Amino acid sequence: MAGLRLSGARIDLRDGDRAFRLEVDELTLDAGQAVALTGASGSGKTLLLELLGLLRAPGPGTAYRLGESDLAALWSHGPRAAALARGRGAHFGFVPQTGGLMPFLTVAENVALPQAIAGRRDAGRVTALIDRLGLGDVAALRPGALSIGQRQRTAIARALAHRPPFVIADEPTAALDPDSADRVLDLLLETARAEGSGVILSSHDIARMDRFAIPRRALGVTTEGATVLSRLGGAPC
Numbered sequence: 001m002a003g004l005r006l007s008g009a010r011i012d013l014r015d016g017d018r019a020f021r022l023e024v025d026e027l028t029l030d031a032g033q034a035v036a037l038t039g040a041s042g043s044g045k046t047l048l049l050e051l052l053g054l055l056r057a058p059g060p061g062t063a064y065r066l067g068e069s070d071l072a073a074l075w076s077h078g079p080r081a082a083a084l085a086r087g088r089g090a091h092f093g094f095v096p097q098t099g100g101l102m103p104f105l106t107v108a109e110n111v112a113l114p115q116a117i118a119g120r121r122d123a124g125r126v127t128a129l130i131d132r133l134g135l136g137d138v139a140a141l142r143p144g145a146l147s148i149g150q151r152q153r154t155a156i157a158r159a160l161a162h163r164p165p166f167v168i169a170d171e172p173t174a175a176l177d178p179d180s181a182d183r184v185l186d187l188l189l190e191t192a193r194a195e196g197s198g199v200i201l202s203s204h205d206i207a208r209m210d211r212f213a214i215p216r217r218a219l220g221v222t223t224e225g226a227t228v229l230s231r232l233g234g235a236p237c
């Protein structure tokens with residue numbers, strides 16, 4: 001399977017006198033590998049995940065490829081282009097920071113949703129993911145009746161349901177106690193590995209990333225005049 005390669009990325013945000021710039025010289029991820037983006041609060045981890053997940057337009061000059069396929073070019077027809085939505089759905093599964101589940105759907109229906117959107121229904125896979133993530137007993141419940149850990153596990157199952165080559169998880173363990181955080185991260189990595197999916201996650205928790213042997217790339221922040229500049233550091237550590 002093909003790897004991801006982002007290079008020469010620059011995003012500028014401005015809000016009155018406040019300016020923020022994110023710069024990434026190069027970020028690569030081979031198929032089936034994992035990487036953790038670390039950095040202080042406000043360093044742009046979510047911004048970079050959004051860029052990688054085709055949720056935010058790359059700045060001019062950005063090269064972004066998945067194997068031979070030009071992901072940056074998907075933005076050329078604007079943010080609402082059908083090809084962009086298709087690319088997002090085909091290549092990525094998302095685990096948002098707070099689960100982002102549909103409150104009116106059951107666990108099983110939430111997990112099945114990306115398959116319905118991608119037009120690839122597979123009830124057997126939904127059941128298998130629910131079992132693998134230990135959600136069998138709560139499959140018929142709505143998110144409001146779940147613990148935070150159960151919601152995160154549902155979000156992981158949902159992110160993998162349509163067999164994306166890459167899962168993007170924004171601080172997937174931030175809201176969890178240490179034991180639940182370990183369990184959720186273990187399940188995320190194990191399930192993704194079993195599926196051959198790559199994982200890109202963000203985390204403040206360097207010790208946990210190291211314990212799980214996830215290579216880290218750090219966003220380092222400096223201030224230049226009125227601009228906060230965040231740069232992705234070099235090789236994984």
Ligand SMILES: Nc1ncnc2c1ncn2[C@@H]1O[C@H](COP(=O)(O)OP(=O)(O)OP(=O)(O)O)[C@@H](O)[C@H]1O
Pocket residue numbers: 013014015018019020039040041042043044045046047048228
């Ligand atoms: N319109 C804007 N103008 C200037 N700066 C902005 C604008 N919108 C967002 N920012 C800044 O962009 C940065 C990106 O934040 P982001 O949420 O990606 O950081 P993060 O590392 O994920 O933070 P956290 O760990 O707290 O979730 C923040 O410092 C924020 O203040």
